[in-house]
Amino acid sequence: MTIKIYNTLTREKEDFKPIEDRKVRMYVCGPTVYNYIHIGNARPAIVFDTVRRYLEYRDYEVTYVLNFTDVDDKIIKAANDMSEDVKVVADRFIKAYMEDVEALGVKKATYHPRVTETIDDIITFIEGLIEKEFAYEVDGDVYFKPRAFEDYGKLSHQSIDELRAGARIQVGEKKNDPLDFALWKKAKANEVAWDSPWGKGRPGWHIECSTMAKKYLGETIDIHAGGQDLSFPHHENEIAQSEAKTGKTFANYWMHNGYININNEKMSKSLGNFVLTRELLQKHDPRVIRFFMLSVHYRHPINFSEELLNGAKNSFERIQTTYFNLEHRKQTSMNLTQDNEQWLQKIDEFNHQFTNVMDDDFNTANAISVLFDVTKTANLYLEEAQTSSEVLESFQTTIETILHVLGISLEKETDLLDEDIEALIVERNEARKNRNFERADEIRDLLKDKNIILEDTPQGVRWKRG
Ligand SMILES: Nc1ncnc2c1ncn2[C@@H]1O[C@H](COP(=O)(O)OP(=O)(O)OP(=O)(O)O)[C@@H](O)[C@H]1O
Numbered sequence: 430m431t432i433k434i435y436n437t438l439t440r441e442k443e444d445f446k447p448i449e450d451r452k453v454r455m456y457v458c459g460p461t462v463y464n465y466i467h468i469g470n471a472r473p474a475i476v477f478d479t480v481r482r483y484l485e486y487r488d489y490e491v492t493y494v495l496n497f498t499d500v501d502d503k504i505i506k507a508a509n510d511m512s513e514d515v516k517v518v519a520d521r522f523i524k525a526y527m528e529d530v531e532a533l534g535v536k537k538a539t540y541h542p543r544v545t546e547t548i549d550d551i552i553t554f555i556e557g558l559i560e561k562e563f564a565y566e567v568d569g570d571v572y573f574k575p576r577a578f579e580d581y582g583k584l585s586h587q588s589i590d591e592l593r594a595g596a597r598i599q600v601g602e603k604k605n606d607p608l609d610f611a612l613w614k615k616a617k618a619n620e621v622a623w624d625s626p627w628g629k630g631r632p633g634w635h636i637e638c639s640t641m642a643k644k645y646l647g648e649t650i651d652i653h654a655g656g657q658d659l660s661f662p663h664h665e666n667e668i669a670q671s672e673a674k675t676g677k678t679f680a681n682y683w684m685h686n687g688y689i690n691i692n693n694e695k696m697s698k699s700l701g702n703f704v705l706t707r708e709l710l711q712k713h714d715p716r717v718i719r720f721f722m723l724s725v726h727y728r729h730p731i732n733f734s735e736e737l738l739n740g741a742k743n744s745f746e747r748i749q750t751t752y753f754n755l756e757h758r759k760q761t762s763m764n765l766t767q768d769n770e771q772w773l774q775k776i777d778e779f780n781h782q783f784t785n786v787m788d789d790d791f792n793t794a795n796a797i798s799v800l801f802d803v804t805k806t807a808n809l810y811l812e813e814a815q816t817s818s819e820v821l822e823s824f825q826t827t828i829e830t831i832l833h834v835l836g837i838s839l840e841k842e843t844d845l846l847d848e849d850i851e852a853l854i855v856e857r858n859e860a861r862k863n864r865n866f867e868r869a870d871e872i873r874d875l876l877k878d879k880n881i882i883l884e885d886t887p888q889g890v891r892w893k894r895g
């Protein structure tokens with residue numbers, strides 16, 4: 430089967446055909462680093478990391494670029510408010526971003542370029558656009574003319590006249606047409622600035638991504654991605670700049686993730702209705718946060734609530750418990766061969782199902798359903814009087830593989846979380862009450878393996894790490 434990607438450009442699911450065989454060039458718009466990220470900002474980081482992981486799982490070599498917007502109005506304002514240097518503020522929040530997303534299992538990009546390190550390339554890019562008469566300078570500012578670019582509006586499916594109706598020239602703007610947007614902004618007094626052919630200034634927002642994508646990935650790339658709010662005007666403008674400059678298609682597939690909402694309203698810094706990723710990470714296992722994010726298809730909205738997160742926690746724990754039960758059972762299993770085929774065949778079907786649902790526009794929600802089916806079937810197998818290590822291992826490999834593609838690791842035996850241990854103790858007590866001594870012993874041995882010592886006290890069972 431081929432991978433299908435929903436392309437915002439055509440509004441259709443299309444077969445994925447990379448420019449170069451087995452290679453993928455992928456660009457994801459990164460954060461503006463003036464604050465800690467909220468979990469809405471964490472969503473594109475997680476979903477596109479998962480897209481990358483899946484492409485790698487399907488044997489593509491992915492070159493992945495995620496930029497940092499480390500100079501813009503918001504950062505300058507934040508730096509002024511804190512009486513700090515723009516660079517100090519940007520560095521602090523780049524570091525914080527990397528810590529947060531790393532905790533969430535996001536792999537480092539192949540390249541993490543910053544605007545402030547790409548200024549020369551940006552200037553060259555803008556010069557090219559002026560030369561081709563897609564852009565013009567007015568008193569130290571440079572603007573791009575969407576009207577000069579025939580296909581303007583193709584990504585957001587709007588005509589230039591529809592767009593014109595909504596556009597206004599703001600006070601102080603020197604552009605000729607309300608649709609024109611800034612490529613270069615003349616520096617205001619005491620603002621961080623770079624020399625350019627148009628005097629001191631800094632780049633506009635959209636030009637940075639066109640420049641960085643070209644610099645690190647080439648003139649035509651395979652996948653360009655970001656949050657849904659970026660499709661217009663940011664990505665529309667990126668297309669106009671890049672295609673005006675090169676005369677070639679900029680990106681073949683445009684992917685956009687849906688919002689994380691709070692009470693059905695987009696989570697955003699400006700509305701103040703946000704949950705910081707750092708704060709959530711203090712209260713929850715990062716793997717549960719990631720599992721929760723991926724339990725909804727990336728294009729659908731997620732209405733965030735603690736209840737949903739707790740639901741994800743229970744689901745994830747069920748999977749983990751099965752995995753550890755499989756692990757433990759290996760000690761008492763044999764090299765049986767009878768009935769193996771039948772179970773191995775089922776497992777094989779699950780592997781196929783996983784690929785099928787992920788091939789269908791990276792449907793992680795369905796991938797998680799497959800994972801539940803694997804778990805349920807594994808639990809049935811664990812009820813068999815005799816089990817074979819081959820089948821147990823095969824179940825484990827499937828669980829591990831799916832979770833690995835989703836960017837979720839299974840905790841090794843020794844790093845069991847306190848709450849996992851407590852849940853196992855409760856289960857053991859229940860088992861004893863129900864005279865299911867076999868299960869009770871199994872749990873005792875499982876904990877012993879993990880170096881957890883149980884003590885029966887008059888107040889109940891106490892535990893400590895050995
Ligand atoms: N509520 C949300 N749900 C999903 N993605 C979001 C949400 N808010 C922002 N994003 C995405 O996060 C990424 C980083 O965005 P950026 O740093 O520009 O934040 P932002 O869009 O300015 O956030 P805010 O709207 O809170 O100011 C972008 O891809 C953006 O589309």
Ligand SMILES: [Zn+2]
Nearest residue numbers: 458459638663
């Ligand atoms: Zn961008």
